[in-house]
Amino acid sequence: MVELQASAVSTIVDLARQLRVDSIRATTEAGSGHPTSAMSAADLMAVLMVKYLKYDFEKPQHANNDRLIFSKGHAAPLLYAMYRAAGCIKEEEMLSLRRFGSRLEGHPVPQVIPWVDVATGSLGQGLAMGVGMAIAAKYLDKLSYKTWILLGDSEMAEGSVWEAMASASHYCLDNLIAILDMNRLGQRGETALGWNSAIYAQRARAFGFHVIEINGHDLDQIDFAFHEAVGVLGQPTLIIAKTEKGHGLALTANQDGWHGKPLNKEQASEAIEFLGGVSNLTINVVRPAEPQKPVISSEMTGSGKFAMPAYTGGVATREAYGDALRALGTAFNDVVVLDAEVSNSTYAEKFSKAFLDRFFEMYIAEQLMVGVGLGLSTRGKKVFCSTFAAFFARAYDFIRMAAVSRGTIKLCGSHAGCSIGPDGPSQMALEDIAMMRAVHGSTVLYPADAMSCARLVEKMYELEGVSYLRTTREKTRLLYKDDETFEIGGSKVLRSEKDDLLTLIGAGITLHECLKAHDQLKEQGINVRVIDLYSVKPVDVETLHTAARETGTLVVVEDHFPEGGLGDAVLDAFAVKGPPARGAKMVAVESLPKVVKMAVRNMPGSGEPHELMDHACISATNIVTTVKSLVG
């Protein structure tokens, strides 16, 4: 048992009071927010801040700072109150909570706030991200920092939490400490398990955690638990803290109906007085040790050279992805790869076999993969994640939140479209481009051959934000030489004559159908332009406008459902963004084309790729029919 010294106890008690008071003040001032969800965890965070957290608030980029993730992001007022107590924000800013233009949004957001690593607010995500940070510390950077994660009890219903629990124990993350603020009350009443600490404990132990059950308002017990947790070896720890939502005030403590509700001014005023009034306690949070080793360990060195194998004949873009990953891994020592137990299909195994120490198996848990990837990315790694493109749908909320995090993560989805053949529609990504295009600030790439795929993977290494590469299961023939360059936002005009009657636009597997159709049409005296639209977002507006002006009609062919894919990306190139920049006139599009969309309009079944593409009306035969009908 670690006994708290009298002076420390007094500081902690004062801090806990101040954190509660400040959580109330900020939310009452804002007129919205979650004071009671903050109050339940105030004692836990007070002990953490005074005795255990190692963090240099003046240097949020310090490599060895502990990480602190509020997975229950709605407890943001508590986090912001901690920042004030750490001396890094002023009272005035704290009271700007949730106001337009304030850094202190309703839920914490990184970059906007320098001490936050990942955006939270969609529940059940923080633990996965913490696993990524803890993996970085333990296996890659060999740093001593701890990753602390504050969990809410409602979010324990999210399966993603259990994916992360399993992974944390699989990777023996004894540098990860999760704190469950078991305050019993969810948004609309009691949680499924209420205060049943024993069941949470049983579940967490079964998932490989060291578990400590405490009263989350007893400072001694909290101190004891943290002390024990930091000493645990070989497994992660979950501290289950029985707490009261709204603890500290009779008005709110363990009362239903207080979720996401600020106290009114009168209530707040009484509460603050009862809690001892406004105070200005500042805590000197312990600074972390300087790293003993270089952050990038010396065993991992990069050559800086990106060398691809020489391809001949047909090569699947998914295989080129694997080759490119290996080439990147050789060139740069900060490339880290994750895969959801299908690395022999996505070809991520080409990397894992070469760089086992920088590959982490996520098993079949796509949410986990994206969360861990984002966590690793916050620690400076260039993270590529792969699975079947269809199964990224599983991680869509994590991908959406990665954009809210202003995070960088590189995703590769293989087995896109009906052209995968006999496996059937459950394995066919036919919505993935729509999903990925809609992610804020995303880049969406869809190469048609191995060389362009390799070059785009090379580009992805440098890209910021969420980037997505769609690869094809089937082998496709080489279209480009290895000195060809591929810009993000570019395209390639592969066939063009002065008398082109229209333009065929494809990407990935449909580009090859466009090229076949081009040849068949040419034999019949019909010239058409062909564009490889490998960069679906951003899209090459200029080349599309030129094609519209010169050929009048654009026929877009895609192995994707008709909504949100290639066709919509092309159409969007002809829409004007409103409103105009201040004082400017709207720029008009000079030549509006006719657009024909060829896409997968019925649910495919099983069959050979060519049968399914024919049936979906996206094969060369269908393109020829369409073109002849248009020009005939």
Place this chain on the structure above:
Amino acid sequence: MVELQASAVSTIVDLARQLRVDSIRATTEAGSGHPTSAMSAADLMAVLMVKYLKYDFEKPQHANNDRLIFSKGHAAPLLYAMYRAAGCIKEEEMLSLRRFGSRLEGHPVPQVIPWVDVATGSLGQGLAMGVGMAIAAKYLDKLSYKTWILLGDSEMAEGSVWEAMASASHYCLDNLIAILDMNRLGQRGETALGWNSAIYAQRARAFGFHVIEINGHDLDQIDFAFHEAVGVLGQPTLIIAKTEKGHGLALTANQDGWHGKPLNKEQASEAIEFLGGVSNLTINVVRPAEPQKPVISSEMTGSGKFAMPAYTGGVATREAYGDALRALGTAFNDVVVLDAEVSNSTYAEKFSKAFLDRFFEMYIAEQLMVGVGLGLSTRGKKVFCSTFAAFFARAYDFIRMAAVSRGTIKLCGSHAGCSIGPDGPSQMALEDIAMMRAVHGSTVLYPADAMSCARLVEKMYELEGVSYLRTTREKTRLLYKDDETFEIGGSKVLRSEKDDLLTLIGAGITLHECLKAHDQLKEQGINVRVIDLYSVKPVDVETLHTAARETGTLVVVEDHFPEGGLGDAVLDAFAVKGPPARGAKMVAVESLPKVVKMAVRNMPGSGEPHELMDHACISATNIVTTVKSLVG
């Protein structure tokens, strides 16, 4: 201990052999597929079929048929071999596996095959759907059927499985029996837990299951386990069966490198001979008891009348959703509602308070909610599921698979767009329309006032497929009287003059901004048309074409990111679908109209709704500026 009679033993042994032989035959004939994943579970399914399954294969719609879900959908060859053994498909059809046009796709698909309830193939989904079916039997229809779910061990890494485990025990589903085919090998090697039955058992017990651990190739143990499982009261059962992938053949048994790989012809021929050759055993599967009670219990009666409250003043569409649910619940007794622990925000609580017996709390587990909803839907319920629109991203793979299932499910996402205000971007759905439009056969609705919302919810009751209603957090003023009708695929022209200079198109909250802009512009002598595009998919092509023809320019305003939303839906109305119907000419393609897209282009923060809409450039002020720039 239940001892198997000699005759039953002999039948089971013969059946298990036949199931293995047929799984090999079909996959070798197909040249792809998963024989070894089928072989590991053949003994389990043989005992089930001969002694426990109650199913009338001639009447797949029989209300009291047991349900059998292959959550490990890639074991489809085993399922199809069972169909042959049940006498409902012929050998020839069985050997058409994975061929174009065959009902027997690579993974099982309902409606295509009458004995399948839900499509599987995206792992980790079957248990949630089974929970829905078991809830229907236990709580709604009071039927005696059991729900059997065959789980793979790889899929136990998916968090969705644990969401479903927690829910199955929460609802005391003693009519649900899950069988874990623990064959140790995943796609690319060993699973995280291998044959560690004890850990699976510990986890499942912690999640409230009765657990039975057996050797999955010992017929006595299997029989004992099923016998025990059907008698368990008050909790669901998990049978953990230790098996070998590819069991029965030295070539494949417990061998790595055999995932998703058929035997070649020579290997198959030897294997079939070794296993005793081709056989034609037919099993008379026990038929279920006729239901003792009516399927719809008499306590639940519907009036058939849909009565909404009389609204005055501003009402949030989310509140109208709640009122409409309650009205539907009064009118029809097959309406069932699920919510992910936010029913006081989505207003689903208006239903739950009125019809507690038809409301099921899914806690914060959106994948579970959609899976359970689909399961209930297969049992004839009209299921509405609600949460914050942003959090449906969590369930996107389940929604995608619901479409593969040809399933019907009604989703309502509240708190759409930046107009929710101070909570910040984690809670703002800005990708949901893109995501939902891309779902095959989906309907996407976005009402602007309480009356249209109510009418659309009423329409949703009858809709087949995946339908999605987007509701708004903020109150909006009433635009329609209660006798107005709203067709799916329709729109409303709210303002129109002969000299309209352009058309403003909005839906939901932006429609109100369009109307405000209209009034401001009219004062300045500028007439514009205003369209309420409440049906985003299908979209009202005719009205849009008329507006384009008559006013030339369409300005689309949406509280959504620019990709895949309202703007793209409008543009798509002007793209022609290729190729033409057989023998027909393409409909004359017109050039695109001028389209201006006003959408959320930067990541919002916190603030008041009007501040955020202004900043996102989707408010009336921005619309006026845009229009004046266009017409000035």
